[in-house]
Amino acid sequence: xxxxxxxxxxxxxxxxxxxxxxxxxxxxxxxxxxxxxxxxxxxxxxxxxxxxxxxxxxxxxxxxxxxxxxxxxxxxxxxxxxxxxxxxxxxxxxxxxxxxxxxxxxxxxxxxxxxxxxxxxxxxxxxxxxxxxxxxxxxxxxxxxxxxxxxxxxxxxxxxxxxxxxxxxxxxxxxxxxxxxxxxxxxxxxxxxxxxxxxxxxxxxxxxxxxxxxxxxxxxxxxxxxxxxxxxxxxxxxxxxxxxxxxxxxxxxxxxxxxxxxxxxxxxxxxxxxxxxxxxxxxxxxxxxxxxxxxxxx
Numbered sequence: 001x002x003x004x005x006x007x008x009x010x011x012x013x014x015x016x017x018x019x020x021x022x023x024x025x026x027x028x029x030x031x032x033x034x035x036x037x038x039x040x041x042x043x044x045x046x047x048x049x050x051x052x053x054x055x056x057x058x059x060x061x062x063x064x065x066x067x068x069x070x071x072x073x074x075x076x077x078x079x080x081x082x083x084x085x086x087x088x089x090x091x092x093x094x095x096x097x098x099x100x101x102x103x104x105x106x107x108x109x110x111x112x113x114x115x116x117x118x119x120x121x122x123x124x125x126x127x128x129x130x131x132x133x134x135x136x137x138x139x140x141x142x143x144x145x146x147x148x149x150x151x152x153x154x155x156x157x158x159x160x161x162x163x164x165x166x167x168x169x170x171x172x173x174x175x176x177x178x179x180x181x182x183x184x185x186x187x188x189x190x191x192x193x194x195x196x197x198x199x200x201x202x203x204x205x206x207x208x209x210x211x212x213x214x215x216x217x218x219x220x221x222x223x224x225x226x227x228x229x230x231x232x233x234x235x236x237x238x239x240x241x242x243x244x245x246x247x248x249x250x251x252x253x254x255x256x257x258x259x260x261x262x263x264x265x266x267x268x269x270x271x272x273x274x275x276x277x278x279x280x281x282x283x284x285x286x287x288x289x290x291x292x293x294x295x296x297x298x
Contacts, residue, residue: 032235039240081278085255088295092269098294105180115183118229121260123177124291125227128284137223141169145193152195228259
């Protein structure tokens with residue numbers, strides 16, 4: 001995050017695919033809140049630092065069922081694909097047009113910014129895989145949902161920790177990349193997360209059972225291609241002010257393999273998507289006409 005003459009970079013590398021996707025939103029939510037409050041304290045605008053809540057064990061009790069947890073064979077590192085990361089910039093007017101385009105279909109009327117951009121990138125990724133890897137049977141879009149507003153009553157925004165849940169949407173390789181349908185699948189997966197489902201999901205180790213199942217499906221030799229979405233949009237990074245002005249640009253140094261990290265543009269209307277894909281898939285993505293219509297690369 002850059003503002004004035006200062007620059008802050010936050011990067012964390014996670015080997016576990018699910019942990020990586022979760023960490024990007026867990027850590028960054030806490031970091032964003034911390035930086036905003038830090039700036040306020042530095043400017044003597046707010047010196048109350050006692051409202052942070054760390055203990056949520058009543059809702060998410062610790063469990064000890066990690067036996068057999070596996071993420072596939074990762075010993076042959078030389079066979080892993082070369083990952084390339086690119087920045088896709090969607091300005092506000094292009095997002096408005098994309099929402100109209102994605103919303104023109106049988107499944108979903110008016111997608112959100114996140115749903116529209118996610119559907120476009122996921123669809124382009126699926127199309128790229130069809131050209132580069134014939135062994136893939138189906139695709140999974142993984143999204144990380146912040147649970148603070150999903151619970152009843154809602155949790156205070158000052159809560160810090162793993163207050164999130166992974167959702168998945170699936171698409172068969174045989175199906176065409178209908179962006180309207182993909183957006184609807186993403187919306188459905190997120191809307192399933194509510195107070196009742198969350199409380200049941202975290203009973204008796206069901207959450208870890210879900211993670212284990214993902215680990216079994218998502219191995220290096222698996223026929224499943226997973227794409228991870230993490231949205232950092234609407235986080236208060238651009239509000240942080242340490243006395244030399246607010247940031248002029250917020251970005252990330254984190255690479256999320258087979259995934260995308262969304263950040264707001266400085267005007268709050270656009271989205272910058274940092275997309276990481278195998279080199280061959282990225283080459284296909286850069287030539288995708290729908291991507292080129294709505295986004296610019298940098």
